[in-house]
Amino acid sequence: MSFSINDFLAQLNKSGVAYSSLFEVQVTPPSGLQVGGQSAVNTSDMVYRAQNVNWPGRGITAAELKYYGPTQKIAMDSTFNDVTVEFLLSESLYEYDFFESWQDIAVGKYRESSDVNADAWLRFFDDYKGTVTISHFNEREQLKYKVNLVDAFPINVGDIQRDWGQNDLIRVPITFTYRYVAKAK
Numbered sequence: 001m002s003f004s005i006n007d008f009l010a011q012l013n014k015s016g017v018a019y020s021s022l023f024e025v026q027v028t029p030p031s032g033l034q035v036g037g038q039s040a041v042n043t044s045d046m047v048y049r050a051q052n053v054n055w056p057g058r059g060i061t062a063a064e065l066k067y068y069g070p071t072q073k074i075a076m077d078s079t080f081n082d083v084t085v086e087f088l089l090s091e092s093l094y095e096y097d098f099f100e101s102w103q104d105i106a107v108g109k110y111r112e113s114s115d116v117n118a119d120a121w122l123r124f125f126d127d128y129k130g131t132v133t134i135s136h137f138n139e140r141e142q143l144k145y146k147v148n149l150v151d152a153f154p155i156n157v158g159d160i161q162r163d164w165g166q167n168d169l170i171r172v173p174i175t176f177t178y179r180y181v182a183k184a185k
Contacts, residue, residue: 016138025050025085026133035094035101046087049095051171053085053134056149056181082177083132083149089160089170099154099174102128106153128153132176133184145183152178 027043058080062073087095106128108121132149158173 018136018144019139022137022139022141023050023053024135024137025053026135028131028133029098029102030105030128030130032105032127033098033102035098043098046095046098049087049090051086051088054081054083055134055136056083056147056178057081058181078180080178080181082155082175083134084158084173084175085132086171086173089172093170096157096160096172099157099172102130102154103157125151132178135184146185148182148184149176149178150180150182152176 024047027046029043058078060075061077061079063076064071065074066072089095106123108123129151130153132152134147134149135143136145138144153176154174155177156173156175158175160170160172162170
């Protein structure tokens with residue numbers, strides 16, 4: 001069978017194509033998160049600040065098994081790559097403080113004290129885990145696919161590039177780790 005451009009276009013028109021810009025990121029922090037002394041339960045504005053995200057991938061850890069003959073690899077476990085979301089910062093840098101405050105729940109608020117040992121105790125996992133939801137839409141703004149990063153928390157609040165010679169918008173990359181990815185309904 002030879003390649004036909006008409007068949008190719010017909011197939012694309014039938015099933016459509018996905019666009020990288022049609023996404024949304026929702027962040028659900030742990031219930032105890034406070035930013036600047038205020039409860040941070042309303043994160044709806046954060047949806048509009050997520051500029052880019054890498055869709056989570058999954059790998060399989062394999063073990064080598066040999067009874068007789070050639071060695072065979074068998075599946076042992078799933079592995080998940082950390083996910084980075086780049087957020088556009090507001091004038092007050094609220095988003096930056098939001099994610100650092102989330103990290104404070106995990107490792108202590110010593111960044112707010114002159115005594116590095118003042119509050120540097122590690123917390124229980126249940127105290128700082130949250131959820132990150134990534135949604136994909138079609139051109140008609142219909143939800144087509146959604147995943148939850150379960151038991152997520154920010155492991156890295158990235159550097160913020162400042163430059164006297166530029167007048168660019170400021171963004172901060174936030175890297176999340178999580179237990180697993182669940183397809184959301």
